Amino acid sequence: MPYSAEISRTQPSCFLFLVDQSGSMADPWGGPGGSAEGSKATQVATILNGLLRNIVLKCSKDEGVRNYFDVGVIGYGDRVGPAFGGALGGRELVPVADLADLPLRIEDRRRKVPDGAGGLVEHTVKFPVWFDPVAHGGTPMCQALLEAGRVLAPWVESHAGSHPPIVFHITDGESTDGDPTRPAQELRGLETLDGQLMLFNIHVSSHPEREIAFPASDPGLPDAYARLLFGISSDLPGEMRERLALEGYERPPGSRGFIFNAEPAALVNFLDIGTRPANLR
Amino acid sequence: MQAILRAFSLPKEGSSPAENEDAWACSAAEAPSLGALRLALADGASETSFARLWAKMLVRAYAQGAWDGTPPAAKALEILRRRWSLAVSRRPLPWHAEEKVRQGAYATFLGLLLDLPQEGTAAWQAVAIGDSCLVHLRLGEPLRIFPAGSREDLPSRPEALSSLPGDRADLLGASGGAEAGDRLLLMTDALARWCLGRQDRGWRPWRSLCRLEDTGPEAFARFVAARRTAGDLRNDDVTLLWVSLVEGPPCCRS
Numbered sequence: 001m002p003y004s005a006e007i008s009r010t011q012p013s014c015f016l017f018l019v020d021q022s023g024s025m026a027d028p029w030g031g032p033g034g035s036a037e038g039s040k041a042t043q044v045a046t047i048l049n050g051l052l053r054n055i056v057l058k059c060s061k062d063e064g065v066r067n068y069f070d071v072g073v074i075g076y077g078d079r080v081g082p083a084f085g086g087a088l089g090g091r092e093l094v095p096v097a098d099l100a101d102l103p104l105r106i107e108d109r110r111r112k113v114p115d116g117a118g119g120l121v122e123h124t125v126k127f128p129v130w131f132d133p134v135a136h137g138g139t140p141m142c143q144a145l146l147e148a149g150r151v152l153a154p155w156v157e158s159h160a161g162s163h164p165p166i167v168f169h170i171t172d173g174e175s176t177d178g179d180p181t182r183p184a185q186e187l188r189g190l191e192t193l194d195g196q197l198m199l200f201n202i203h204v205s206s207h208p209e210r211e212i213a214f215p216a217s218d219p220g221l222p223d224a225y226a227r228l229l230f231g232i233s234s235d236l237p238g239e240m241r242e243r244l245a246l247e248g249y250e251r252p253p254g255s256r257g258f259i260f261n262a263e264p265a266a267l268v269n270f271l272d273i274g275t276r277p278a279n280l281r
Numbered sequence: 282m283q284a285i286l287r288a289f290s291l292p293k294e295g296s297s298p299a300e301n302e303d304a305w306a307c308s309a310a311e312a313p314s315l316g317a318l319r320l321a322l323a324d325g326a327s328e329t330s331f332a333r334l335w336a337k338m339l340v341r342a343y344a345q346g347a348w349d350g351t352p353p354a355a356k357a358l359e360i361l362r363r364r365w366s367l368a369v370s371r372r373p374l375p376w377h378a379e380e381k382v383r384q385g386a387y388a389t390f391l392g393l394l395l396d397l398p399q400e401g402t403a404a405w406q407a408v409a410i411g412d413s414c415l416v417h418l419r420l421g422e423p424l425r426i427f428p429a430g431s432r433e434d435l436p437s438r439p440e441a442l443s444s445l446p447g448d449r450a451d452l453l454g455a456s457g458g459a460e461a462g463d464r465l466l467l468m469t470d471a472l473a474r475w476c477l478g479r480q481d482r483g484w485r486p487w488r489s490l491c492r493l494e495d496t497g498p499e500a501f502a503r504f505v506a507a508r509r510t511a512g513d514l515r516n517d518d519v520t521l522l523w524v525s526l527v528e529g530p531p532c533c534r535s
Contacts, residue, residue, distance in 0.1 A: 006516055008295050008516075009295065010295055056377050057377055057380055057381060057384075058328065060330060060377035060378055060380075060381050061330055062330050062331050062333065062334075062378075065377065100375070100376075100377050101375075106376050113383075123383065125380060125383070126376035126379055126380060128376055246437070246438055274326070274327025274328050274517075275324070275326045275327050275328060275438075275439070275441075275470075275517075276326065276328040276438050277326045277328075277329070277387040277389075277411075277438060277439060277440065277441035277443075278436065278438040278439060278440050278441075279387070279440055279441065279443065279448075279449075280326070280328070280329065280384065280385075280387060280441075280443075
């Protein structure tokens with residue numbers, strides 16, 4: 001059965017983020033809470049830092065962080081290449097324990113969380129920041145997808161038994177170096193014995209449209225960029241739809257790994273590395 | 282009636298024994314001749330931190346009679362939760378460990394209280410939350426399986442007891458009578474899935490397990506390794522507590 005390989009320290013999986021850092025990301029974000037001062041670049045940084053934080057938390061145990069995943073970030077805008085800053089600068093894929101140890105900084109943020117008795121209580125939570133908003137240059141999306149393939153081809157060769165890599169592509173979809181369909185197809189063609197690489201597109205748009213998560217068709221999508229990104233997103237296999245249903249995303253067959261103006265921080269929970277209690281908040 | 286206990290517990294393949302998040306405890310270790318046995322099994326949820334500690338605290342409290350899983354014992358559970366919180370906050374933690382402490386530790390739980398009479402039928406009471414199972418065998422066949430009855434009753438994400446103050450703790454209860462010659466088996470979820478999956482297909486997994494009754498931990502390790510290699514036993518921590526009931530003056534032995 002595909003997408004069923006155990007994820008362990010001896011058989012890790014991989015997350016690669018492709019992050020649009022082009023000039024158009026300075027435009028306002030249109031999603032919930034979007035405002036004049038909330039640019040798409042700010043939203044991208046929020047999404048990326050949230051996903052990275054959840055990956056680390058998933059791997060954090062009593063004695064430290066277990067290396068269940070290799071993690072990389074490729075930025076594209078002025079240039080295409082590894083986008084980690086600080087002590088991780090220049091590295092393409094890092095074990096998740098390094099990610100945990102080396103954020104740019106750790107901020108204290110106030111957050112309301114359920115108190116277990118039906119109410120909310122405000123807590124200060126540690127929020128690591130690996131990325132600040134960036135918006136410069138063109139949108140060489142095709143080049144970025146090819147670069148992802150270059151980074152991941154040796155990884156799938158050396159991890160043949162592992163759960164295949166998952167690529168999260170976070171963008172406004174406005175490619176300036178051509179149609180990304182073919183490079184995306186090539187990237188999705190990478191595979192391990194457990195299945196094909198999964199390409200998720202997270203569309204951060206200026207379009208003031210409601211959130212859309214994992215649609216099964218494109219007629220309801222708000223613009224041509226959304227339809228293009230939907231078209232290059234992986235089909236969600238049955239196993240993955242079952243896990244997403246446990247996260248509250250009930251999706252029919254034909255659903256794709258495409259999210260529009262939505263908060264995807266819970267996405268990493270659809271990979272199981274062990275028992276996750278139903279009542280874990 | 283006498284209860285003879287055998288216990289087997291193994292970490293998942295690739296993990297060390299210190300990483301085994303299954304925990305069990307038994308009152309017989311401290312009071313073998315009381316005529317009653319309190320036996321508990323907990324399985325720390327691997328996506329939560331300090332779950333092994335939480336599982337150990339729960340089973341010890343149950344075995345010692347300090348907490349029995351019922352609603353009137355809610356205060357005792359809150360005391361355990363405070364102890365867990367103090368224990369994990371003794372030293373400074375990195376940001377991710379601090380957040381995991383805030384999220385709490387979770388563990389499934391199964392407790393068995395067995396009253397051993399001078400003669401006649403022994404009464405048992407069980408409490409459970411999650412996917413560990415109690416199997417009551419007579420003549421090698423199941424009389425009762427609790428809390429799941431079939432493989433479909435075992436969810437991939439079970440309910441579990443959290444270490445967070447005030448969190449709900451809705452344990453299910455069951456009771457029954459056992460005779461000399463009966464066996465009561467407590468097992469964590471990986472083995473329960475294996476057994477119930479086979480039973481649902483009309484096979485007799487209990488016979489395979491009964492062949493382990495008079496063997497040692499090496500035979501159990503071979504049994505587990507063979508099924509993991511075959512791919513039909515999930516690679517997870519696995520624990521089996523085996524209680525055999527025999528005639529004799531009331532006592533518990535292991």
